[in-house]
Amino acid sequence: MENNCLNCTNVRKAVIIGAGFVGAACSFSLMQSGLFSELVLIDSDRNRAEGEALDISHGVPFAKPIKIYAGDYDDIKNASVLIITAGASQKEGETRLDLVKKNINIFKTIVPEITKRAFNGIILVVANPVDILTTVTVKLSGLPANRVIGSGTVLDTARLKYELGNYLNVDSRSVHAYIIGEHGDSEITAWSGVNISGVPLKKFCEMRGYTNYEETMKRIADNVKNSAYEIISKKKATYYGIAMTVKRICEAIVRDEKSIMPISSYIQGDYGINDISLSMPAIVGKDGVETLVPIQLSDEELALLKKSADTLLKVMQES
Numbered sequence: 001m002e003n004n005c006l007n008c009t010n011v012r013k014a015v016i017i018g019a020g021f022v023g024a025a026c027s028f029s030l031m032q033s034g035l036f037s038e039l040v041l042i043d044s045d046r047n048r049a050e051g052e053a054l055d056i057s058h059g060v061p062f063a064k065p066i067k068i069y070a071g072d073y074d075d076i077k078n079a080s081v082l083i084i085t086a087g088a089s090q091k092e093g094e095t096r097l098d099l100v101k102k103n104i105n106i107f108k109t110i111v112p113e114i115t116k117r118a119f120n121g122i123i124l125v126v127a128n129p130v131d132i133l134t135t136v137t138v139k140l141s142g143l144p145a146n147r148v149i150g151s152g153t154v155l156d157t158a159r160l161k162y163e164l165g166n167y168l169n170v171d172s173r174s175v176h177a178y179i180i181g182e183h184g185d186s187e188i189t190a191w192s193g194v195n196i197s198g199v200p201l202k203k204f205c206e207m208r209g210y211t212n213y214e215e216t217m218k219r220i221a222d223n224v225k226n227s228a229y230e231i232i233s234k235k236k237a238t239y240y241g242i243a244m245t246v247k248r249i250c251e252a253i254v255r256d257e258k259s260i261m262p263i264s265s266y267i268q269g270d271y272g273i274n275d276i277s278l279s280m281p282a283i284v285g286k287d288g289v290e291t292l293v294p295i296q297l298s299d300e301e302l303a304l305l306k307k308s309a310d311t312l313l314k315v316m317q318e319s
Contacts, residue, residue: 012037018086019043025243034064040071087127111140125150134277146289150264152279153179155245181308189221256286273309
């Protein structure tokens, strides 16, 4: 693993490639966070990037000082975090995997521009299908795999915690749970390890007086998996949840928090999985992924994880 990669960068500078709905929402979230003092927006539509930068900049007097502007690939050189949101968006009726060929082709134009600039920070892939595009970025960039991560199932996990918190009538921040595998239809709820501040889920449900909770858990898992489809059917796009997700991942990187979160990372050998990126809990800090965290999984969950990896590998091979 390459150490101290942020020492040769401006830790308070970030770049977002893609100024569409997701890129703009991420920019707005990062502006409010106070994490960065410089934020660059790059888009094939320069006017769009300039307009978003100007609009968001007008809120700076109500936040912390930050310079936000439209730029080009030369501006990425000393950034600590480069966030890629560019790509075709998921439309109603489409799965994330339906976007594969379109967005791989887009990444084939973006990633070489990054490598030309000898970028030394962390690449955070947000565009979908995030697991496949994270793998593509690792291979095209030649960067150490720990420095290329995807937003993965961090948002799915937040959705799960939100749903469980509502059901159990408890603060969602006290819910400890993970969605793992693909950020998509083959994702897995790792029920084996779910607990509420150390109390196993089953015991907590019983403590709350719930007896037929198994059916509710299945409904909650389905709701989480289908959240994006529901939002897209109602408002055509999702962007606020992922914007908060990006902010949270950036916090872990910039502050070197060594927080554990289910980001998408390139896996080679763990869990019997090879040559694909998918989400498993990992320690995240200034160098990206420090290590995966071996969480408790049942035999069924492990089998589903391998099946999820096989699904992604098959799509990669056909693309």
